Amino acid sequence: MLEVRGLSKRFGGLHAVRDVSIDVPAGAITALIGPNGAGKTTTFAMIAGFIRPDAGTVVLEGRDVTGMRPDRIAEAGMVRTFQITQPFAGLSVMENIRVGAYLRTADTGAATAQARQVGETLGLGAMLDRPASALTVAGRKRLEVARALATRPKLLLLDEVMAGLNPAEIADIVSMIQAIRASGVTILLIEHIMQAIAALADHVYVLAQGALIAEGTPRAIANDQAVIEAYLGRGAAARMATHA
Amino acid sequence: MKAVALVVLALVPFALPSQSMVNIAMLTAFSAFIGQCWNISGGFGGLTSFGHAVFFGTGAYAVAILQTRYGLNPWLGLPVGFVAGGLVGAAIGAASFRAGLRGSYFALVTLAFAEVFRILSNSLDFTRGGLGINIPLGMGVGNFQFADRRATYAVVLGLLVLATLCAAWLRRSRFGARLAALRENEDAAQALGVDLVRTKTLALALSGGLTALAGVVYTQTYLYIDPTIAFGSERSVEMLLVAMIGGAGTVWGPILGAVALHIVADVSRSFISTPGFAPMLYGVVLLVIIGVLPQGMAGLWERLRRA
Ligand SMILES: Nc1ncnc2c1ncn2[C@@H]1O[C@H](COP(=O)(O)OP(=O)(O)OP(=O)(O)O)[C@@H](O)[C@H]1O
Ligand SMILES: [Mg+2]
Numbered sequence: 410m411l412e413v414r415g416l417s418k419r420f421g422g423l424h425a426v427r428d429v430s431i432d433v434p435a436g437a438i439t440a441l442i443g444p445n446g447a448g449k450t451t452t453f454a455m456i457a458g459f460i461r462p463d464a465g466t467v468v469l470e471g472r473d474v475t476g477m478r479p480d481r482i483a484e485a486g487m488v489r490t491f492q493i494t495q496p497f498a499g500l501s502v503m504e505n506i507r508v509g510a511y512l513r514t515a516d517t518g519a520a521t522a523q524a525r526q527v528g529e530t531l532g533l534g535a536m537l538d539r540p541a542s543a544l545t546v547a548g549r550k551r552l553e554v555a556r557a558l559a560t561r562p563k564l565l566l567l568d569e570v571m572a573g574l575n576p577a578e579i580a581d582i583v584s585m586i587q588a589i590r591a592s593g594v595t596i597l598l599i600e601h602i603m604q605a606i607a608a609l610a611d612h613v614y615v616l617a618q619g620a621l622i623a624e625g626t627p628r629a630i631a632n633d634q635a636v637i638e639a640y641l642g643r644g645a646a647a648r649m650a651t652h653a
Numbered sequence: 654m655k656a657v658a659l660v661v662l663a664l665v666p667f668a669l670p671s672q673s674m675v676n677i678a679m680l681t682a683f684s685a686f687i688g689q690c691w692n693i694s695g696g697f698g699g700l701t702s703f704g705h706a707v708f709f710g711t712g713a714y715a716v717a718i719l720q721t722r723y724g725l726n727p728w729l730g731l732p733v734g735f736v737a738g739g740l741v742g743a744a745i746g747a748a749s750f751r752a753g754l755r756g757s758y759f760a761l762v763t764l765a766f767a768e769v770f771r772i773l774s775n776s777l778d779f780t781r782g783g784l785g786i787n788i789p790l791g792m793g794v795g796n797f798q799f800a801d802r803r804a805t806y807a808v809v810l811g812l813l814v815l816a817t818l819c820a821a822w823l824r825r826s827r828f829g830a831r832l833a834a835l836r837e838n839e840d841a842a843q844a845l846g847v848d849l850v851r852t853k854t855l856a857l858a859l860s861g862g863l864t865a866l867a868g869v870v871y872t873q874t875y876l877y878i879d880p881t882i883a884f885g886s887e888r889s890v891e892m893l894l895v896a897m898i899g900g901a902g903t904v905w906g907p908i909l910g911a912v913a914l915h916i917v918a919d920v921s922r923s924f925i926s927t928p929g930f931a932p933m934l935y936g937v938v939l940l941v942i943i944g945v946l947p948q949g950m951a952g953l954w955e956r957l958r959r960a
Pocket of ligand 1: 420423425443444445446447448449450451452492
């Protein structure tokens, strides 16, 4: 579905993303994890057309979309959400979701029906006529997903949709993401919460200081020395082994 | 309810014998019309322009030049002015939005364009420079010159209805939804497939085309146009003020704003005639509105209704 090859980005002296290659097979949930500042969001921004990469290519369903405008990429079927939620604060929840729905229809009645249906499926039914600014953190995360989903994407890029939520809310979102995958949408997600990764991901890529350091199944990644050291510091894997 | 009340109010002047009362009604409707034109891009799209006179002046000169140079019928000024204003809007929009200008940068660019047009019209022979253009007197409906102010009022009212229908369309259509999304959050809108440059440019072109119609009607009413009348910033400020006071981004805002502004201006004029008082008063009114009622009078209406 998505093939990312050799993606790189510098911000001044900082090499934020270095030679990152990722494959996202159709129908799967692929995860991108890594410590804070690893370059995950920057990678998403390049894939979705918000930041032009210094090098590398992004190929969606065999079509080179590198450097294409974000709205064109959305039209091609790949839509991102934002880690820092970006609601249309002055619009109602329904109007927010409907902007996404309008990507596939110009008809207001059809777009409204589609937005309602997506909103209700994602548990925003009671909030549809409230202003988006009235949503809680969990509500805003749902709204990010709902708007993206209303565009009927083939591939959904989710950037930390569980951060800042309580365990019950996380469990809700995990089942929501499973339902989205079951409906035929391919997913690439950035996440910090390991239980969620274990429950959701088929394949995991680990990014640290801009470069990929490991990939594999969630179970293999959890036991990978390089990954443990990237998260806990040099020598952490050895210390854990002796304490165990 | 609101609509019915407005229609009744709008029709009252036709029954009035006094030309001066009709004139006040005409000027109020004219303000409401240009405020609504500004509102289409500035309110619904958040494209705050300080230089909408560039469109007004384009329409005013289009109809003046059409008649005096080419001897064409002034009614043709409406379609020609609309297209010319639309093209100027599209050009300014494409240049600004491609360059990623927004907010106060965009506002300043529009102001600069209006100034450039004023200076050009002041120095070119084609526009007769600072002398301005006199339209030869020739009263008659066929010649788009009305002896009776009520006829002018009817034309302005028609244009106001047209612009308000455009505003209502923005509230219900995909185009309007995309424009509002860009106003609220450009990144999020683009992520959902909204073409930023195209959407904003079209909005400015529509607003520019409609604003130019006001210039056409102005020229045909006063039969004289010069660079300051056409492109001066006073006109730009009036449009912005009317929309902001009434409620930018609302369908009825500019109408409420125009009525309020004319009442305030007329009442204050009858008490204080110091020159410079009116602009100062406008400034104070605007500050109060922005501070107390960010959504203008239409926002107050909403708040009262919900309370
Ligand atoms: N526009 C920018 N200009 C300069 N530096 C940037 C920019 N965007 C990101 N960075 C830097 O690039 C690095 C990678 O940032 P990025 O947001 O991609 O990390 P992340 O993996 O998403 O982190 P987090 O888990 O905290 O969200 C960070 O050091 C960040 O400060
Ligand atoms: Mg991030």
